[in-house]
Amino acid sequence: MNPKSIIKGRGAQLNVHNRFFELSHEMRDDFLEYCQKEGEQVDKNKTQYLEVFPKTIVNKVKSPDVGMAYSMNAYQGCEHGCIYCYARNTHEFWGYSAGLDFERRILVKKDAAKLLEAQLKKKSWKAYPIVMSGNTDCYQPAEQKFRITRQCLEVFLKYKHPVGIITKNSRILDDLDILKDLAKDNLIGVNISITSLSEETRRVLEPRTTTIKKRLETVKVLSDNGIPVNVMIAPIIPSINSHEILLMAKAASDSGALSIAHTIVRLNGAIGEVFSDWIKKAMPDRAEKVLHQIESCHGGQLNDSRYGTRMRGEGKIAEQINNLIKLARQQYFKDKGMPKLNCDLHEPYKAGQLKLF
Known part of the structure; x- marks a missing residue:
């Protein structure tokens, strides 16, 4: 990628049109040329935190593919800037773009714990x-800045309620004290996402995320403190990180992870345009190859919404990937597994403390 042509520290390199809007915004070349000649800054590239006020925080998950029944999100939008992120499309429901807006306009739910x-x-x-x-x-x-996640973990601990966490940030260790208390009653399971062992790949795919070294160290620290960890080798992107599957699985196991999970990348909705624009700038020498291989995993399309196949793909490349995951599990996780979280303690604590009678 030409350093002069990119927006530093961001994954997406443009704001794509919001499908819910009739009008669209376009950054014209003549305007950019004018700004350059006048020495004016076109884009300050700053992150904005915008408070929102939802009425509820716990969501029922209807998808049969994701392995969870309920979820909650303290923030909408994500500054990590992962170029492949499936959540980008949800920013359109808030009136923003799935591109740069998703990374720079972060919606904050300060009342999440309440x-x-x-x-x-x-x-x-x-x-x-x-x-x-x-x-x-x-x-x-x-x-x-906001510490909303910690506030929510304190609520889970107070009410003895099971909670899972998905993250790719070592900042989770800031809450190690609460996580250890939750783990005493088998109320916590952590999922750490590791997409590559290459820092070069990590930087272009996930520009504002924790380094791979720190992520593996995080897996080890959590595991050493009795907190069960599953590593998400996800998403697998053909010809970008697909060759690292066994290496990532071994590194996860060596760091103490109890299991691995994976998905094959799919580029639904606006993500297809965001990703295609990005890869043609970041990896022009293999852009078309990667895009075609992704299409081959999803019936000839970048977009795949079919339950049962969208996460695992189909075709020869998807079959090779899924077989490598099976091999990795047999080789590195044969006698391991994540424990089932404890759902039996919560009921007596509904009033905030254990009932005496």
Whole structure:
């Protein structure tokens, strides 16, 4: 990628049209040329934090493919800037673009902990693991400022309720004290995402994420403290990280992970345009090859919404990837597995403390 042609520290290199808007915004070449001649800054590339006020925080997950029944997200949008992120499309529902807006306009739910507490106190609520970061990373840079994830973990601990976490940020270790307390009652499971062992690949795919070294160290620290960790080798992108599957699995196992999971990249909705634009700038020598191989995994399309096949793909390349994952599990995780979280403790704690009678 030509350093002069990119927006530093961002994955997406443009704002794509929001499908819900009739009008579109275009950055014309003549305007860019004028700004350059006048010495004016076209784009300040700053992150904005915007507070929103949802009425609820726990979402029922209807998809049969994702392995969770309930999720919650303290933030919408994610500054990590992962170019392949499936959550980009959800930013359109908030009136923003799935491109740069997703990384630079972060919606903050400051009342998340209060909303969570209200949900867990409902008489009708039956304990079932709630996954933080079902959409966007709960330990993205915004967490350092707002600490909403920590507040929510304190609620889970108070009510003895099981919780799962998905993240690719070592900042999770800031809450090691709470995680250890949750682990004492088997109330926590952590999923760490590792997409490559190459820092060069990591930097272009996930520009504002924790380094791979720190992620593996995070897996080890969590595991050493009795907190079960699953490593998400996801997404697998043909000809970008598909050759690293066995190496990533071994590194995860050596660091103490109890299992691995994976998906094959799919580029639904606006993500297809964002990713295609990015790869033609970042990896022009293999852009068409990668795009065609992704299409071959999804019936000839970048977009794949079919339950049962969208996460695992189909065709020869997808079969090779899935077979490598099976081999990795047999070789490095044969006698390992994530424990089932404890859903039996919550009911007596609905009032915030253990009932005496």
